[in-house]
Amino acid sequence: MSCKYESSFASQWCPGCGNFGTLESLKTALCNLKIEARDFVIAAGIGQAAKLGFSLECNLLAGLHGRALPLALGLKMANHKLKVLAISGDGCFYAEGGNHLLHNARRNLNVTMLASDNRVFGLTKGQAAPTAAADFVTKIHPEGAGAQPLEPTLIALSAGATFVAKAFTGNPDELTSIIEAAIEHQGFALVDILSPCISFNKTNTFAWFKKRITKINGNHDRSNLAAALSLAQFNPEEQIPTGIYYQVEKPIYGARKRALNGDPIALRTQNYQPERVKPLFANYR
Amino acid sequence: MPNSCNIVIAGAAGQGVESAVALAGKSLLKAGFQIFITADYQSRVRGGHNFMRIRFSDQPLAAAVVKIDYLLALNEESLERHLPNLTTAGMAFAMADTCANIADPRLQPIPSTIGPSAAKSETFSGIKLLARLFITLGLSPEILKKTVDKQFAKKLSPQLLQTNIDTISEITNFFTDQAVQPLPFAPVPDPQRMLVNGNDAIALGMVAAGIGVYTAYPMTPSTSVMNVLAGCGPEMGIAVEQVEDEIAALNAALGASYGGARAATGSSGAGICLMAEAIGLAGIGEIPIVIFNAQRSSPATGMATRTEQADLLFVAHVSHGDFPRLIIAPSGHSESFYLTTEAFNLADYWQIPVFILSDQALASSECSINEFDLEQVTIDRGEIAAEPQNPGMLQRYEVTESGVSPRAFPQLSKWLISCDSHEHNEIGQVSDDIANRNRQHDKRMRKLQNLAKTLPGPKIIGAPADKLLICWGSTVGPVLEAREKLKTQGQNFAVAIFEYLYPLNRELIEKTLAPFKEIHTIEGNYSGQLGKLLQMETTIRITSHIGKTDGRLFTVEDVEKNLIELVGGKP
Numbered sequence: 001m002s003c004k005y006e007s008s009f010a011s012q013w014c015p016g017c018g019n020f021g022t023l024e025s026l027k028t029a030l031c032n033l034k035i036e037a038r039d040f041v042i043a044a045g046i047g048q049a050a051k052l053g054f055s056l057e058c059n060l061l062a063g064l065h066g067r068a069l070p071l072a073l074g075l076k077m078a079n080h081k082l083k084v085l086a087i088s089g090d091g092c093f094y095a096e097g098g099n100h101l102l103h104n105a106r107r108n109l110n111v112t113m114l115a116s117d118n119r120v121f122g123l124t125k126g127q128a129a130p131t132a133a134a135d136f137v138t139k140i141h142p143e144g145a146g147a148q149p150l151e152p153t154l155i156a157l158s159a160g161a162t163f164v165a166k167a168f169t170g171n172p173d174e175l176t177s178i179i180e181a182a183i184e185h186q187g188f189a190l191v192d193i194l195s196p197c198i199s200f201n202k203t204n205t206f207a208w209f210k211k212r213i214t215k216i217n218g219n220h221d222r223s224n225l226a227a228a229l230s231l232a233q234f235n236p237e238e239q240i241p242t243g244i245y246y247q248v249e250k251p252i253y254g255a256r257k258r259a260l261n262g263d264p265i266a267l268r269t270q271n272y273q274p275e276r277v278k279p280l281f282a283n284y285r
Numbered sequence: 286m287p288n289s290c291n292i293v294i295a296g297a298a299g300q301g302v303e304s305a306v307a308l309a310g311k312s313l314l315k316a317g318f319q320i321f322i323t324a325d326y327q328s329r330v331r332g333g334h335n336f337m338r339i340r341f342s343d344q345p346l347a348a349a350v351v352k353i354d355y356l357l358a359l360n361e362e363s364l365e366r367h368l369p370n371l372t373t374a375g376m377a378f379a380m381a382d383t384c385a386n387i388a389d390p391r392l393q394p395i396p397s398t399i400g401p402s403a404a405k406s407e408t409f410s411g412i413k414l415l416a417r418l419f420i421t422l423g424l425s426p427e428i429l430k431k432t433v434d435k436q437f438a439k440k441l442s443p444q445l446l447q448t449n450i451d452t453i454s455e456i457t458n459f460f461t462d463q464a465v466q467p468l469p470f471a472p473v474p475d476p477q478r479m480l481v482n483g484n485d486a487i488a489l490g491m492v493a494a495g496i497g498v499y500t501a502y503p504m505t506p507s508t509s510v511m512n513v514l515a516g517c518g519p520e521m522g523i524a525v526e527q528v529e530d531e532i533a534a535l536n537a538a539l540g541a542s543y544g545g546a547r548a549a550t551g552s553s554g555a556g557i558c559l560m561a562e563a564i565g566l567a568g569i570g571e572i573p574i575v576i577f578n579a580q581r582s583s584p585a586t587g588m589a590t591r592t593e594q595a596d597l598l599f600v601a602h603v604s605h606g607d608f609p610r611l612i613i614a615p616s617g618h619s620e621s622f623y624l625t626t627e628a629f630n631l632a633d634y635w636q637i638p639v640f641i642l643s644d645q646a647l648a649s650s651e652c653s654i655n656e657f658d659l660e661q662v663t664i665d666r667g668e669i670a671a672e673p674q675n676p677g678m679l680q681r682y683e684v685t686e687s688g689v690s691p692r693a694f695p696q697l698s699k700w701l702i703s704c705d706s707h708e709h710n711e712i713g714q715v716s717d718d719i720a721n722r723n724r725q726h727d728k729r730m731r732k733l734q735n736l737a738k739t740l741p742g743p744k745i746i747g748a749p750a751d752k753l754l755i756c757w758g759s760t761v762g763p764v765l766e767a768r769e770k771l772k773t774q775g776q777n778f779a780v781a782i783f784e785y786l787y788p789l790n791r792e793l794i795e796k797t798l799a800p801f802k803e804i805h806t807i808e809g810n811y812s813g814q815l816g817k818l819l820q821m822e823t824t825i826r827i828t829s830h831i832g833k834t835d836g837r838l839f840t841v842e843d844v845e846k847n848l849i850e851l852v853g854g855k856p
Binding site: 007008009037038039041043046051053054057058059060061062063064066067069070071072073074075077078079081082099100102103254257258259260264265266267268269272273274275276277278280281284285 | 314476477478479480481485489492493494495497498500513517518519520521522523524526528529530532533534536537538539540541542543544545546547548562563566570626656657659662663664676677678694695696697698699700701702703704705706707713714715
């Protein structure tokens with residue numbers, strides 16, 4: 001198979017942007033897993049991180065700000081055999097689309113959510129993301145963002161995600177291996193990818209993250225929710241743990257639905273005929 | 286004008302009005318009558334006042350009437366409210382303990398001592414009143430018993446089921462000497478005849494059209510479409526999901542459509558408001574989608590269980606920017622089925638969002654209809670791209686004469702497909718190049734122009750006449766019946782039934798409406814929205830508008846009164 005996924009698209013990211021690291025790691029992960037381009041779809045939101053899909057030659061559904069996960073849900077309903085990657089940034093997934101994170105984690109939708117987390121809005125030039133610290137100063141927040149930062153891993157764990165991990169673009173090998181594990185995971189997989197914004201976040205810089213990133217201790221029990229929740233309650237001023245916090249097997253979205261077993265609906269649709277409705281008429285007599 | 290009999294069953298929420306009506310409806314269907322049932326209910330689980338009208342005839346019906354022939358009252362308030370509408374020859378039935386304070390010669394109390402001892406509670410009032418009504422109508426109690434058995438066999442314990450059957454027997458025996466008031470029409474049985482509400486017809490249309498995915502958030506009065514699809518989904522290969530909000534509902538449906546399923550979502554006006562941005566995504570992304578809107582009283586929460594036709598201009602414009610869309614408004618129950626199948630074909634063919642605009646009055650009213658003719662239904666998925674030799678990016682937004690670019694489905698095709706919410710180039714990459722923007726924008730708008738030319742104009746009933754009445758949706762039935770009634774009184778109106786509301790086939794509509802001297806709109810809204818749309822898009826000028834904003838459906842009498850006023854008479 002070709003292992004290139006090369007696109008003709010000219011990237012719109014700043015030189016040195018963390019998103020380049022995510023792109024490379026994703027390409028490597030897809031190659032390592034031998035996933036053909038036709039077998040996966042990227043469901044994207046809006047923002048700098050969400051543009052990643054244009055840089056791959058692949059199936060891409062580039063939707064609205066905040067709505068990558070609902071697109072992913074629909075894709076998995078139409079064709080549960082597709083690999084679906086939901087790719088966007090912290091503003092898209094955690095601000096505008098926060099509700100969808102909660103509910104698709106609850107569904108254990110079989111999707112890989114790659115969230116670029118740089119604690120700042122890049123595309124709109126430097127506003128506080130939901131992951132920004134309370135004292136993060138922006139043009140809109142000269143006195144600090146005020147609200148407590150949201151910890152995505154904690155939210156995902158409590159909402160029912162079955163794979164929760166944090167990675168750092170500064171550690172590409174670990175990032176690649178986590179993305180691979182997330183893609184292979186059957187169920188809702190969140191990878192919160194710490195990806196410094198070199199243009200609009202002068203506080204949480206590459207060096208700032210580098211100083212705090214700590215790989216999870218080898219003794220951590222990934223199948224233990226309490227341990228994962230404990231790990232997710234770190235103090236970012238001291239250290240930020242990277243690695244797989246949690247991974248368990250639970251029934252995925254669709255396990256209960258007869259329509260979502262066997263051949264995908266998209267394929268079966270080709271055989272749907274108007275006559276299929278006829279048996280229902282008896283209910284109305 | 287059909288000969289008909291109008292029954293009203295009334296009571297508080299929770300007293301069993303709906304169950305009694307379901308039994309009456311199915312029994313009258315079995316007995317071979319044509320039926321039209323409308324519900325007037327409040328958005329509450331207990332208390333208040335609910336009533337339903339069951340009108341039946343030997344002719345097809347499509348409207349409710351106010352005048353009552355038989356009133357079945359489950360409490361005193363129901364008598365007070367509805368006796369004024371009871372005809373002089375009419376009869377009212379009520380349990381004796383609920384009507385001690387009311388003196389009316391038409392009232393026939395049922396002593397509470399009659400019936401099995403296990404059937405003393407208020408729960409059995411409905412079945413007692415129905416059994417009493419059947420005696421007067423001269424209809425066999427066996428039909429009622431069979432319906433009870435069919436409707437309740439799965440819901441009630443065998444003991445309770447028997448108590449209901451015994452109740453019918455005892456009431457029948459007690460009143461067996463009562464005079465029968467023969468109906469002025471005979472039943473016309475047809476074993477294939479069905480009793481459906483507007484939402485049933487739409488859900489069945491979706492199944493016939495080959496729907497694979499339906500995603501929605503519950504909202505009155507649209508929810509029963511989701512119930513029907515969820516009920517048959519496991520068997521039929523339809524995935525249904527109750528999502529977290531209407532934003533998710535449309536985005537998920539769009540994901541499913543891109544993924545290769547026929548997909549739809551549904552809601553009422555307020556839910557469609559939340560879908561606004563994703564409607565634009567369907568427009569620019571050229572993702573076929575069907576959006577069902579069961580309009581209700583507006584704005585915001587409005588009156589949840591009440592009807593209105595005030596969303597037309599909203600759905601004609603919802604979401605920012607110019608992009609093609611289609612609005613179809615079925616004018617009745619059969620039409621709701623056939624036009625739903627057509628909605629999917631047109632969505633796929635033109636790769637656009639298609640709205641099915643219904644309203645609470647149509648969604649919740651039940652109508653007897655001929656079995657849907659599946660010979661009339663075809664499934665047309667539109668243009669699909671030929672498979673390539675080697676995998677590569679599909680020219681998903683290839684610029685074509687018609688504006689339509691062949692599509693393909695991920696994984697099912699070797700093509701790789703990029704679908705984009707930004708302005709994009711032909712292979713779906715984000716682009717803000719001037720020439721590209723103009724090409725892509727023109728291509729999308731060509732679809733609207735080309736689509737408009739293929740759409741039918743209004744159906745005209747009763748020409749020639751000087752005065753034309755324009756109507757759509759649930760308003761059509763009562764307007765047609767009132768028209769016939771007034772014709773017998775020497776007043777001649779023609780009626781234009783619009784089902785394709787946007788885009789408008791301008792030349793055809795102007796030609797069709799040219800012969801009329803006066804054009805009046807009659808719509809369940811304040812501003813005459815179809816009239817406004819016609820005046821925006823064509824040279825048609827509207828003489829006057831008959832509106833209604835009280836949340837209640839147009840009855841035949843409502844329309845009649847309005848039309849008599851229109852010609853300067855006194856109703």
